Structure formats: C-alpha cells, structure tokens
Amino acid sequence: MMGEVLKNSLSIINTSYGFSCQHNSNSPSSREHRIRNHCFRHSLPCYSPIKTNRKHAKCMHGLSMVSMSEKGLFGFEITQLRMIRMDLLYGSTRRMNNFLIVSSVVASVESGLVCEEEEGKTFIQRRKEELDSSSLEHKLPPWRNLVIHQDSDLEPGDVNQPPTVLKGTVALHENRVHFLEERDEQILSKRILMLSRSDKVTSALELHRSMEFCGLRPHVHACNSLLSCLLRNETFDDALRFYEFMKKNKITSGHTSSLMLKAVANAEGFDSALKMFAELEGDCRQKKDFDVILYNTMISVCGKENNWVQTERLWTSMKESGHIGTRVTYRLLISIFVRCGKNELALEAYHEMVHAGLEPSEDAMQAIIGACTKEGEWDLALCVFQNMLNSELKPNSVACNALINSLGKAGKVKLALRVYKFMESLGHTPDSYTWNALLGALYRSNLHADALQLFETIKREHRSQLNIHLYNSALMSCEKLKFWDKALQILWQMEASALSVPTASYNLVIGACEAARKPKVALQIYEHMIHQKCTPDTFTYLSLIRGCIWGSLWAEVEEILDRVTPNASLYNAVVHGMCLRGKTESAKKLYMRMRKNDLQPDGKTRALMLQNLSKNSLRRRNRSYYSPRKKN
Structure with missing residues (x-):
C-alpha cells in the first residue's frame, strides 16, 4: 500500500x-x-x-x-x-x-x-x-x-x-490501525478487556480495528467489555455501530443484547427498546442470544415505565420458551406488580418462585407482605414474616406496619401486638402508621377502652406523631363507648393543636352525642362547625336528624329539612323516625312532600307507609262499624 x-x-x-x-x-x-x-x-x-x-x-x-x-x-x-x-x-x-x-x-x-x-x-x-x-x-x-x-x-x-485529498486515498479517522507484533487472539483480547475496564476508549478501539485489519477476532467477552465502555462514556452512536459489527460477525451474546437494550431505552425511550426486543425475538439468528438475562433486562425496562401489561407478556413468553426464571426475575416481577397494584399477579409470582425452590430476596418478601395486606391474606403475610426472621433477615418498619395492619383488619389483635413487640426488638421506632394500625386493630376487636388508653399513651409519650388519623381513631372509640364528653375534649385538643379539623371529625363527635342521647349538645357542635367554616355533609345532617328525633325536637328537624337542599336520604330518615315514634300523620305529610319533590323513597319507607295506611284504614272501618246508628 x-x-x-x-x-x-x-x-x-x-x-x-x-x-x-x-x-x-x-x-x-x-x-x-x-x-x-x-x-x-x-x-x-x-x-x-x-x-x-x-x-x-x-x-x-x-x-x-x-x-x-x-x-x-x-x-x-x-x-x-x-x-x-x-x-x-x-x-x-x-x-x-x-x-x-x-x-x-x-x-x-x-x-x-x-x-x-x-x-x-x-x-x-x-x-x-x-x-x-x-x-x-x-x-x-x-x-x-x-x-x-x-x-x-x-x-x-x-x-x-x-x-x-484525491479519489482513492485513505485519510485519518478518529481511530488508527497499528502494526501488531503480537498475533495471539487471546492475549490481544485480554488487552482490549483491560483497556475497556480502564475506560481507554480510543486505545481499545484502535487495538480492535488493528485486529480486524489483520484478520484477527477478539472473543465475545472482550467485545462486550468494549461495548460497555463505549456506553459508559456516552458514545451511543459508536456503540450502535460496534453492536452492528458484532451482529454481522456473529460474536454476540445475551449480555450484548442486554447492554444495548438498556442503552436504547435510556437514549431513545421505552418504545424503541420494546421495538428492538421484538426484532430480536423475531430474528431466528439471534435466538441463541435469548437467555433469561435478556428477559430480565427487558422486564426491568418495563418496570421503569410501570408497564405491568408488557411485564406479564414477557413473563409468559419466557416460560413458553422454556427459560427458567432466576431470583432476579421474580424479584423484578413482584416489585413491578406490587408497585402497579396488581397484588394477585405478585402473589402468583411469589408462589411460582417458592415452587421452583428459589429463596426470595429480602425486598421481595417485604413487598409480598404489603401485597398480602391489601389482599387480606394475613396468614401468608405472617408466614413470610416468620421466614424472614428464621433467615436472620431484618424486616423493615414498612413491612412490620403492613403486617400489623393486616392482622388488625382480621381481628388478630394479639398477633398484631406480638409483631409490634418484635418490631421494637428489631430496633425500629414506631411511627404514626404503627400507632394507627394498632388503634385500628383494637377498634376492630371491640377493645375500645384499650384503644383510648393507647391513645393517651401516644399523646403523652409521642405527641409529635399525633395526626388526624390517630385523633379520628380515638373519636371512633368514643362514639362506640358513648363518651360524648371525651369526644368533645379530643375535638378541642385537635383545634388547639392547629390542625385543620375535617368534617369527618365533627361528624364523629356529633355521632357520639347521638349515641349518648345528647341532641342539644350535637346541635351546639353543629353551630360551632358552621362558625369554623367547615361544610357539613349528608352524614352530618343524618346524625343530627336522628338525634333530634329521639329527643323529640321536631321543630329542629323541620328547620334542618328547610335549610338543606332536598335529599332523599334525609327525608327517608325523618319518615322512618316519625313512623317509629308514632307520628304517622306527620310522616304521611312528609311522604307526600317527598314525592312532590320527585324524591324516590327507599323500600323501608314504602313498607312503613303501607303498614301505617293499612292500620289507619282498618281503624276507621272498625270505628264506623261499632259506632251507634242514628234513629230516624
């Protein structure tokens, strides 16, 4: 030359x-x-x-x-x-x-x-x-x-x-080709490997092109290392050309395609990566490169987009092609499905993982505990928690809170308290989620006095963790115990703590007054609620109406009905109360007013009205039959 x-x-x-x-x-x-x-x-x-x-x-x-x-x-x-x-x-x-x-x-x-x-x-x-x-x-x-x-x-x-420069010339490019005294492919491949690991991009490319010029070929491990080096240094175009060279010379592996899939996803987006995967999947020549690592890479790319549909399709395709998932595979599947709210698929992946004899990772176990909580499978959640302890793994506070919540919903308050003790022994500091889960467990187990006692402990020792949810949990127990005065005291504490008291909290206090037959106190709380610019809802008026009916405050009932927009639920409640209190005439008038406003009565209202109308007609008939006839 x-x-x-x-x-x-x-x-x-x-x-x-x-x-x-x-x-x-x-x-x-x-x-x-x-x-x-x-x-x-x-x-x-x-x-x-x-x-x-x-x-x-x-x-x-x-x-x-x-x-x-x-x-x-x-x-x-x-x-x-x-x-x-x-x-x-x-x-x-x-x-x-x-x-x-x-x-x-x-x-x-x-x-x-x-x-x-x-x-x-x-x-x-x-x-x-x-x-x-x-x-x-x-x-x-x-x-x-x-x-x-x-x-x-x-x-x-x-x-x-x-x-x-004229036609037929060879000019300088970014990389040069050197005369190689060493012709051993293994030794030269090791040199490329060392240069790539040291991020010597130019030197590695020059050595590779010199080998190509001399008819030598580096092994696939060296090529993958060089491709990874190009991607680390953000030379995506060079990496793409080098990948095409590898495909042309049939020196690719599953790791090669995995590297390019991640690079394409980062550079061009999820859709481009999915298109590339589909092309590889349809190319018979690349079937040898399809291993579980490539599937794991694509599943990970789908997970970043929270695309559980494509994740499930890849999972099914992997099983149909005869590939066996690894711990990484199932960890990705469980994490993606739990994050996307597909807890049934997450549990299915977990069961398949256990059936295959694979030991779940720590994060997979904790994700499964959260999925079990949402699906109500407290026994599986407890089993996974116990397996973590037996494997000397340390469940995090999120997993502990989820398990306590799951046990509390199932009414297993003793187990929930045991998990709480384990949580303290693991060094986790209970937070507001922990206290809310324990209060909920005690409430569902009808241990309302214990719930209030726990609330007082939290207020005394962990006052900074008090929030609206904890206050409302205590108010719910007050309502069940008919502790209207205690509920009123907690309400004042909420307002004094500079918390924005929601309508639900006022409703719970009014409900406690209703249960304790304190309608006048309930009306005062209602007026205070309006003064605080808190908008009442239907539940507020229902509780007030029921309390006033049992207190025979009929004028207040009429005032409430006149104040609010006509509502079928409110009219049905008033009709029920009037019928049960023997005010059938007033109930009949209100029923006619209800139909005039095009409000649909419920089944109970219709039944009560028919029953009272039948009694009235029968009473009139009997009265007319037994009354003395006038003599002419």
Missing part, C-alpha cells in the same frame, strides 16, 4: 552530512545518476531497488528530502528522526490543518551515481528557505498523524499549501 506513493516517475535529491544525491527515474531504461561528494565522512548504504527500510531509517539523522514528479511536487523535512513507526490508517477522510502527504520510504540508490555538488546544494538551499518560510516551520506531527495516498497524481501547486 505504501509503495503506491512511488509509482510515478520521481526525481529525488538526498543530502546527509555533506552528501548529496540526485536520482531521476523518468526513464527506467536510461537512468542517469550523478553524484559528487564534498566530504566522505559518512556513507549512505545503497541498494538497487527503491524500498522502505526501517533499520537504515533509524541511523540517518538530519535528512532533507525533496521528491518531484511530472505533475507536481511534494516534500518533507525531518530534523531529528530517531525511529519511524509504520501506521496504517483506518477510517473515513478527515480534514486537518497543515495536511501533509508523505511516504515513509528511505531511498537507496545503485552504485555508479554522478554527483553535481553545486546543483544539489543550490536546490537543497532553496527548498530549505521555502520550508522555513512556510507554515511547516514547526515540528511535523508524529508518523501516526500522517496520511498515505494510494494515488500519487497531485494537482500542481505550492508545497506550502495543504494538498487536496
């Missing part, structure tokens, strides 16, 4: 330590060599053919050389040339400032040359002056930055100007 530079006829003049040589090669048959020596202190080894010779190039110092062709000229000067390295350049054309065209050739000439000292010295002097005044007055770049031309036909021009 380098010999192409000297294809055309050349005229070469060499000067070295007072030794000048001119060689004309216009006519190979009639060469004229003229030589004249001023001082024969040094000799130049001469050979018949013109060729490259590294050994002779090493010992020549202060060489000035000018080569001239029929159509143009080019030249170079080397002031201190100690060693010449041959670099074969690889890549596409690249424009450079101070572009030079050289040939790493040491000219050897035959004996019988004729010297012309004056002519040679004059020419060399003129060339030196031209080079000194040109842009090349600085030192030339190393040999690896030069370009080799396959065609020596250049347009005539000044040697000071960068010559134009």
